[in-house]
Amino acid sequence: MLIAAIETSTAGCAVAIGTEGGVIAADASDDGKHAEFLIPALARLCDASGIARGDIEGVAVDIGPGLFTGLRVGVAAAKALAQARSVPILGVPSLDVLARSAGTDSSTVCACIDAKRGEVFAAFYRRENGDVRRLTEFTPYSPEALRAEIEARRDPTTLVGEGALRYRDLLASDNAEFARSSSARPDAGVLLQIAAPRLARGETDRLEALAPLYIRRSDAEINWDRKGFAQSRAERVKIPGER
Amino acid sequence: LTLRSAGPDQTRALGEAIGSIARLGDVLALAGDLGAGKTTFVRGLARSLGVTDDVTSPTFVLMKQYQGRLPLVHVDLYRMNRVQELLDLGFDELLDGSAIVVIEWGDMVEDLLPPDHIEVRLMIGESSERVVELVPHGPAWAERSRDLFHATKAWT
Numbered sequence: 001m002l003i004a005a006i007e008t009s010t011a012g013c014a015v016a017i018g019t020e021g022g023v024i025a026a027d028a029s030d031d032g033k034h035a036e037f038l039i040p041a042l043a044r045l046c047d048a049s050g051i052a053r054g055d056i057e058g059v060a061v062d063i064g065p066g067l068f069t070g071l072r073v074g075v076a077a078a079k080a081l082a083q084a085r086s087v088p089i090l091g092v093p094s095l096d097v098l099a100r101s102a103g104t105d106s107s108t109v110c111a112c113i114d115a116k117r118g119e120v121f122a123a124f125y126r127r128e129n130g131d132v133r134r135l136t137e138f139t140p141y142s143p144e145a146l147r148a149e150i151e152a153r154r155d156p157t158t159l160v161g162e163g164a165l166r167y168r169d170l171l172a173s174d175n176a177e178f179a180r181s182s183s184a185r186p187d188a189g190v191l192l193q194i195a196a197p198r199l200a201r202g203e204t205d206r207l208e209a210l211a212p213l214y215i216r217r218s219d220a221e222i223n224w225d226r227k228g229f230a231q232s233r234a235e236r237v238k239i240p241g242e243r
Numbered sequence: 244l245t246l247r248s249a250g251p252d253q254t255r256a257l258g259e260a261i262g263s264i265a266r267l268g269d270v271l272a273l274a275g276d277l278g279a280g281k282t283t284f285v286r287g288l289a290r291s292l293g294v295t296d297d298v299t300s301p302t303f304v305l306m307k308q309y310q311g312r313l314p315l316v317h318v319d320l321y322r323m324n325r326v327q328e329l330l331d332l333g334f335d336e337l338l339d340g341s342a343i344v345v346i347e348w349g350d351m352v353e354d355l356l357p358p359d360h361i362e363v364r365l366m367i368g369e370s371s372e373r374v375v376e377l378v379p380h381g382p383a384w385a386e387r388s389r390d391l392f393h394a395t396k397a398w399t
Contacts, residue, residue, distance in 0.1 A: 067336060068330075068333040068335065068336050069333045069336055072333075115335070116335050116336055116338065116339045117335055117338060117339070117357070214330070216330065216335065217327060217330070218325070218326040218327050218330060219325070219326075219327065220325065220326040220327075221324060221325055221326070222320060222323055222324060222325060222326060222329075222351050222352060223351065224324075224351065
């Protein structure tokens with residue numbers, strides 16, 4: 001089954017084309033211009049590999065957690081592609097992709113995406129018989145809290161991802177090591193390798209339900225009453241052009 | 244720091260003065276009622292950052308980005324009712340130090356602001372007069388308080 005994989009969960013952007021058997025072609029960009037890079041890059045990969053656009057049989061997309069502006073572009077593009085081609089789509093979490101690419105002997109892997117504002121999104125994984133199983137929820141941590149968590153777990157742990165490298169000094173502990181830096185961002189080829197067998201088995205996300213994973217959500221209202229101008233705002237806020 | 248502006252021209256010039264000491268990653272939260280001069284202040288700020296585009300209030304588009312000597316992001320919360328609407332703009336990522344971010348009605352979301360930011364409170368006085376209170380927050384602004392004082396001396 002021929003799959004297109006789209007990866008935009010960090011400032012980088014990457015695409016890959018391949019099957020359950022492996023990656024046929026891949027490309028990546030580091031400059032954060034997701035919208036400009038994505039679709040032309042996929043077209044180039046198809047052309048370079050002699051693949052017609054209509055041959056794509058499924059779409060894999062990284063749904064985060066990660067960089068909001070990138071995810072919005074990647075998930076929208078993936079959904080448009082799946083809809084236009086009437087092919088199945090499957091979302092894969094960014095940290096699952098990172099954990100899979102850690103390339104380590106440690107039994108425990110901690111995948112970290114830079115969440116900005118002094119935090120990382122992280123999850124712990126266990127490597128077993130060549131498989132990587134997620135042990136924890138996707139959680140925002142301060143570097144100090146994550147280090148405490150790693151130390152409390154005691155297992156030798158491999159940290160992978162840009163989020164870990166950014167806070168290298170704060171995360172360093174006796175039972176932690178850092179994965180090689182070439183795997184700092186989720187790789188579109190790894191994303192494809194996770195998604196392709198699952199898509200081939202018929203596993204798919206509903207197009208209309210697929211959305212980026214936003215870990216930081218807030219149901220709080222902006223408290224306009226606080227300073228007593230709620231009423232003047234209520235009167236004005238519905239009138240376009242006012243103000 | 245309590246300052247006085249005699250009218251829109253001085254409010255704009257004050258924005259310019261603060262823009263002249265602004266650095267990448269600075270966050271300004273503007274408070275003040277309608278007509279107090281928030282957008283006027285941002286016009287001055289934008290001018291000193293080398294923005295040549297016309298700066299208008301982003302009330303209805305929620306956010307505008309300008310490219311000057313330094314990039315400027317201008318956010319307006321006025322039309323927003325829920326904190327999530329702000330997060331949906333990618334607000335967390337705007338605060339990562341890659342731009343100067345100015346937020347109209349920013350005092351409404353204090354919890355989301357980084358520890359280092361300046362609150363600019365514009366209060367309507369007699370006719371076109373405005374009282375402007377600058378409230379620096381965080382250790383970075385504590386260190387830069389001299390810069391701020393010197394830049395705004397003309398308005399004290």
